[in-house]
Amino acid sequence: MTKLIAFGDSIFAGWDGKENVSANQRIPELIGQQLGWQVTNVAIGGTKYDDSSNGFTAMVNKTDVTGFDYALVSYGVNNFSWP
Incomplete structure (x- = not known):
């Protein structure tokens, strides 16, 4: 099975702008469901x-990425320390 690891901030961790959604509704997990891939989501709000x-x-650096086929990275523009 293809394995995907996701790194990111609150959006990948499940924040929809108003509340946290369930794990199966987060963006990386939805991508995995559509593609039939196993997803490990290490995003932290x-x-x-x-x-x-x-x-x-x-x-x-603290995540063992051995065995993953793909990595998905997402950070919002506010996370680049811009005002």
């Missing part, structure tokens, strides 16, 4: 695409 202790680089 509030993280940024930066080098902080819980940012993208730290998230990747």
Whole structure:
């Protein structure tokens, strides 16, 4: 089976702008359902695409990506530390 790992912020973690949706309704999981892939979603709300202790680089460094066929990365424009 094809394996996908997803890195991201609140959007991939399930935030729809008003509330958190269930795990099977998150974007990476919906993609996996459509393609018949196994999905591991390590997205964390509030993280940024930066080098902080819980940012993208730290998230990747602490995650074993061995065995995954694809990686999906998504961060919103507000996560680039722009005002």
